[in-house]
Amino acid sequence: MPSLATAFPDYIQRIGDRTPLYTAVADHTGARRVLYPGSYLDIAPSYVWPSVTYLDSNARARKAFADPDRPGSLVRAHRRYPAEPDIEFIPGDYTRTLAELPGAHWDLALSLYAGPISEYVAHCLRPGGWLLANNSHADAGLAHLNPNFELTAALHRNGSRYRLVTDDLDQYFQPTRTPHPTRTQLRTDGRGVRYTHPADAYLFRRMSRPSD
Secondary structure, three states: OOOHHHHHHHHHHHHOOOHHHHHHHHHHHOOOEEEEEOOOOOOOHHHHOOEEEEEEOOHHHHHHHHOOHHHHHHHHHHOOOOOOOEEEEEEOOHHHHHHHOOOOOEEEEEEOOOOOOHHHHHHHEEEEEEEEEOOHHHHHHHHHHOOOEEEEEEEEEEOOEEEEEOOOHHHOOOEOOOOOOOHHHHHHHOOOOOEOOOOOEEEEEEOOOOOO
């Protein structure tokens, strides 16, 4: 097994550095406190945001985060803000652990390749907060159908940059084969729908009147 000493940079090298995506979202939202369920070893959000809470049930992630200097030293070398980074790791399964976290505490939640996080994270976000999701495990589709969230932007990758689109949002989440599956069907199937105009990621706003 690879050394824990290089666990974070090795993982980022393997999946690709998502800093350009996070930077585009940060510039648009102004978020400060970020929650990342199912993060595994993707520490790149802390390059962009000064306060990030990571949550994962994976044993290797727990071990890697156990020494605060392991992620901390890497983040200090790459951070894009002057403050000391605030990095918190919570071990747990997000399907249970998110319900135990403080309500309306975070400005932004990240859901990338980790399952139906939108189904569990709404209460953690302040009203007017944000959810960044891609359609891995159908989570962007689930968020689109969730009354707690409203689509506010789509993100398209162009090389190493991301273009954030806020106009003509009705073109998104139109399935190539109708009708669109229900939330129950998406949860059961766990696979994203093919859309006529797909984006790389989507940004949703937490509605002020929650429907938890």
